[in-house]
Amino acid sequence: MPGWLEIVIRSVVFLIVLFLITKALGKKQMAQLDIFQYITGIVIGSIVAIHVTDLATNAVYGFLALAVWFLITVGIEYAALKSKRFRNIIQGKGTVFIQNGKIMEDNLKKERYTTDNLLEKLRDNHVFNATDVEFAILEPTGNLNILPKKEHQPITPKIIGARVAPEKEPQTVIMDGHALLEPLANASLNTNWLETELEKMNVSIENVFLGQVDSDGQLTVDLYDDKLTVPEPTEKPLLLASMKKCQADLELFALGTDNRDSKQLYQKNSKRMQEAIDKITPYLQ
Template sequence: MPGWLEITIRSLVLIIVLFFITKFLGKKQMSQLDIFQYITGIVIGSIVATHVTDLSTEFGYSLIALFIWFLVPTGVELLALRSKWFRDFTQGKGTVFIQNGKIMEDNLKKERFTTDDLLEELRNNQVYKAADVEFAVLEPTGKLNVMPKKENQPLTAKDIGLKLAPQKEVQTVIMDGKPLLEPLANASLNLNWLETELDKLNVSKENVFLGQVDSDGQLTVDLYDDKIAVPSPSEKPLLLATLKKCQADLELFALSTENQEAKVMYERNSKQLDQAINMVNPHLK
């Protein structure tokens, strides 16, 4: 067999084998690596590179080696799930660099981190002043996680006592001009609804590059033709305007009627509707 053809066959076979090995090892293998996963990645890459380019090696041995390096990480992961001691031994533990606002110099030396290294990692976390940090830990993956002091954390709705409506994930219902049935079902919608909403926007689904539905059931689209202007969703502003008109009408009825009982009823309902508008106003803007 010609050398070029053998290299081609070996490459294709090992690519397929490596794909399934990586797939079975799980998504964790493709994220931040711990010590053992780092070693596994290097060894598997070396095995593939060696047996693809060196035609003097026995190709079957490469498959055996890859199979072994598939079984070993899998076994280590299973043992790590069952034993915290084994997990700490193979994957390592987090090292605290800042605790109660104070830098742990001994821990920095233990992990061979200089002051410049620490400041660089803090900047990667959008922190430019060490005194603003309450707690920081170096994870086994090498990533530094930082918790700013309370006064330096972003203000949340909970901090100011504001209750927000539950929000579901955004569903992508059109991609590359084709409707996606599963996301539509997840949003409790159907194709008829989608066609109606597209008609309101005066666009066809074939011209939609991406269409998404938020938790309030509003459809937003991005078109292939960027020169076409798509109107913004108007359901919420229209609903808010309708509520305000109803409240204004109730006030007008209260002023125009001479029936005292009706006047009281209109005023009471006007105040209740005004309270309701104030409650929903942040969600409809």
């Protein structure tokens, strides 16, 4: 067999094997690497590189080495799941850099971090003043996670006591001009609803690059033709306007009738409608 053809075959076979091993090791292997995962990546990559390019090596030994290293990795990760102490040895522990607003200089030296390194990591977290940080820890993966002081944390609806509507993840119901049935079912919708919504927008599904449904059941689309404009969803404003009109009509009926019982009934329902409007307005704006 020609050498170039053997290299091609080995490359394809080892690529498939490497893909299967990475798939079996799980998504964690693709995230930020801890110490052992970093070593695993280097070793597996070296095994593949050697046995793909060096024709003097036996490919079977390469597959055997990959299998052994795979079993070692799985075994160590299983042991790490069962033992916190073993996990600390293999994966390492986080190192506190800032605690109670104070920089821990000894911990910086332990991790061989300079002040410039710390400030750079803080800027990565959009913090430009170290005194704004209440707590910061260097994770085993090398990421620096921080907790800003209370006065420097972003304002949330909970802090100001505002009520917000519950929200679920949007469902992608159209992709590349085709309807996706599973996301539609997840949103408790169907193709008939989708066709109706597209007709309201005067858009054909073939011209839709991406279509998503939010937690309120509103459809938003991005078209292939960027020159075309799509009207914004109007369901919420129309509902709020209809409720306000209904409340105004009740007040008008109360003013227009001379019957005492009818007037009280209209006024009572007008008040109840106003209360409903006040409660639902934050969810519809």
